[in-house]
Amino acid sequence: MSKPFYLTTTLPYVNADPHIGFALEIVQADIIARYKRLMGVDVFFTTGTDEHGQKISQKAAEEGVEVQAYVDRYAASFGKLKEQLNLSYDAFIRTTEPRHKAAATELWRRCAEAGDIYKKKYKGLYCVGDEMFLKESDLVEGKCPNHPSMQPVEIEEENYFFKLSNYSDKLLAYLSHEDSILPEWRRQEAITFVKGGLEDFSISREKARMSWGVPVPNDDAQVMYVWFDALTNYISTLGWPEDISGNFKKFWESGEVMQIAGKDQVRFQSIMWQAMLMSAQIKTTDRVMYHGFITSGGQKMSKSLGNVIEPLALVQEYGTDAVRYFLARHIHPFDDSDFTLERFKDAYNADLANGLGNLSARIMQLAQTHLVEPVKLEWKPLPKEFTDALDAFEMNKATEYIWSRIQTLDQKITETAPFKVVKEDVEKGRAIIAELVTELAFIDQMLEPILPETSKKIIDAVVANKKPENLFPRKD
Numbered sequence: 001m002s003k004p005f006y007l008t009t010t011l012p013y014v015n016a017d018p019h020i021g022f023a024l025e026i027v028q029a030d031i032i033a034r035y036k037r038l039m040g041v042d043v044f045f046t047t048g049t050d051e052h053g054q055k056i057s058q059k060a061a062e063e064g065v066e067v068q069a070y071v072d073r074y075a076a077s078f079g080k081l082k083e084q085l086n087l088s089y090d091a092f093i094r095t096t097e098p099r100h101k102a103a104a105t106e107l108w109r110r111c112a113e114a115g116d117i118y119k120k121k122y123k124g125l126y127c128v129g130d131e132m133f134l135k136e137s138d139l140v141e142g143k144c145p146n147h148p149s150m151q152p153v154e155i156e157e158e159n160y161f162f163k164l165s166n167y168s169d170k171l172l173a174y175l176s177h178e179d180s181i182l183p184e185w186r187r188q189e190a191i192t193f194v195k196g197g198l199e200d201f202s203i204s205r206e207k208a209r210m211s212w213g214v215p216v217p218n219d220d221a222q223v224m225y226v227w228f229d230a231l232t233n234y235i236s237t238l239g240w241p242e243d244i245s246g247n248f249k250k251f252w253e254s255g256e257v258m259q260i261a262g263k264d265q266v267r268f269q270s271i272m273w274q275a276m277l278m279s280a281q282i283k284t285t286d287r288v289m290y291h292g293f294i295t296s297g298g299q300k301m302s303k304s305l306g307n308v309i310e311p312l313a314l315v316q317e318y319g320t321d322a323v324r325y326f327l328a329r330h331i332h333p334f335d336d337s338d339f340t341l342e343r344f345k346d347a348y349n350a351d352l353a354n355g356l357g358n359l360s361a362r363i364m365q366l367a368q369t370h371l372v373e374p375v376k377l378e379w380k381p382l383p384k385e386f387t388d389a390l391d392a393f394e395m396n397k398a399t400e401y402i403w404s405r406i407q408t409l410d411q412k413i414t415e416t417a418p419f420k421v422v423k424e425d426v427e428k429g430r431a432i433i434a435e436l437v438t439e440l441a442f443i444d445q446m447l448e449p450i451l452p453e454t455s456k457k458i459i460d461a462v463v464a465n466k467k468p469e470n471l472f473p474r475k476d
Helices: 020-038 054-063 067-079 098-113 164-175 184-195 226-231 247-253 263-279 311-318 320-329 341-370 384-391 395-416 418-424 426-447 452-464
Strands: 005-008 043-049 091-094 117-127 132-134 153-162 204-206 219-224 256-262 287-291 294-296
Touching (some): 005 020, 020 043, 067 091, 153 204, 153 219, 184 263, 219 226, 263 287, 311 320, 320 395, 341 426, 395 418
Parallel strands (some): 043 091
Antiparallel strands (some): 117 132, 117 153
16 A cells, blocks of 8 residues: 655745746646555645745835735735636645744754754855855856846844754765656755865854744744744644645555655755755655746746736647646656747647547537447556556646647548448447547546546536537637
8 A cells, every 4th residue: 555645846935926836847747646545645744935034024025015914915826726727635734823933943943953053154145036145156257047137145143943954964874765856957055065064054043133933932032044944844734744644654654655856956855955854853755846947938937028828828828738738748857858839839720629629529429329328338457557657746748748648549530431331330430439528438438537627527528428618728
């Protein structure tokens, strides 16, 4: 019997509306969660919002609104993704919730008790975009590589630090497990970073400079650094530390723990967070999968270039499953990939409108016209090509395999010509049509994790022996 499976995305920072990059991450996670459930695994899938930090307070001030009102508004916009992208997550955690603040406070207390937190004065370059201090070796032409349009600010203050330098050997031992990071080159990147020498990192800010955060225990003049606070969400969402005998024990301690994150998160998720867990004597994450970035026309998306893709606008125009399809098949799970409206529309018309939609309509029209009763269906084991792809978290290969079956089935209609046979030999024609319906239903089993809404419409049509509504109207 499979272990319980815990799956989480990173928490998007609520200083802007949801973008296509986070839509990719959460759709990837949803496909994995739905697939695991389809295979009989007990799944806990969680996401949420990261709501503290300097960028948040600055944005709220710029808009002239209270910070809590600001984060409430954006948290609601991310919460709407559940319906907009048809997500199946089990929990949504906000870092401004009392239960999360209590968990962050307890994690701090445990790390301090382990002797891994100390206070010192520090002077360095600070990137507001990443909300972290930078080393000279981090800079590219004097700027943060993740935020080249922002000028790093020199800051001098007294902060608490976490003794990351204490965990080099333990982190290398953790990273020596080949399944600790996917893909492999990201694991090697993490190992290289640790071997290059770990520096202790700041985990607090002076409250006088940045008050929007979780208070540091026993020091009213400091608040927790947003990363220390936010990373705790992965266990606070399970009820830790109050309810360690429930979901935390079942899914974190006894289950398989997997995180999904962007490629710029390796240092935070697989080094800093794992060291914090080690310090607090909590089980480390079993695996972190890192996806690439989505570009547009070969360029990084930015509002100034006018090439930002809004997922909600795509959903409104093409439907939820069209967006899920493109993200699953045409965006590589680990590498950077390009997303343009032209590519999206071409894939929609070719693969969905003229492909799956047309095929389903043809087969079920034949069934509705010529079969006396619905085809009796039996669950069949999913093909190895499909399960191997999803077990390796290669959503693109799994989707490509489904479409190869769709093309084969379409070719079978051409070769067998049931619309002609049924006129000459009714029983033979009906037998061919029943085979086509059975194969369509089998394809539908594989579609469920990727296109859940479409999958339901197809299986409902098969059970009712009726042509479905137009699944994907062609777009001119």
